[in-house]
Amino acid sequence: MKFIAEIDIMPHKELLDPQGKAVVNNIGHLDLNRVTDVRIGRHVTMTLEAASEPEARQTVETACQKLLANLIVETFSYELNKG
């Protein structure tokens, strides 16, 4: 079966996110002063073949833990849909 995983990889809440802070500090130039916080991470769309949903989840989690996310400074979450 084909599955599509929508993965979000974000900096830990406790950590400063300099890219997001830069956006908040400069968004005033667009007259958007009411934006109070911005955090920027990565979004990954992964297409995969797997025999079952648990197998697909295992593949996505292994890929995130070993390759896509740096778990020291980032967390990941995902949604899995049938493709």
Place this chain on the structure above:
Amino acid sequence: MKFIAEIDIMPHKELLDPQGKAVVNNIGHLDLNRVTDVRIGRHVTMTLEAASEPEARQTVETACQKLLANLIVETFSYELNKG
């Protein structure tokens, strides 16, 4: 009212995504050969104050169009939730 927008900014489907291609080509080292496609973009969590939901949507769309996304090579989508 406080709103939280979860924004995904992804490369256009028609465009090559070299970062994603590199991940697919190298994911075999993790014995995850059944991953057939990976596309990598950005995920932005934006917290904002707005009087109404339409006003919040306007703010998010302006920020995406003018600052966060490069609409020549990227598309954006978002979900808006009350914070």
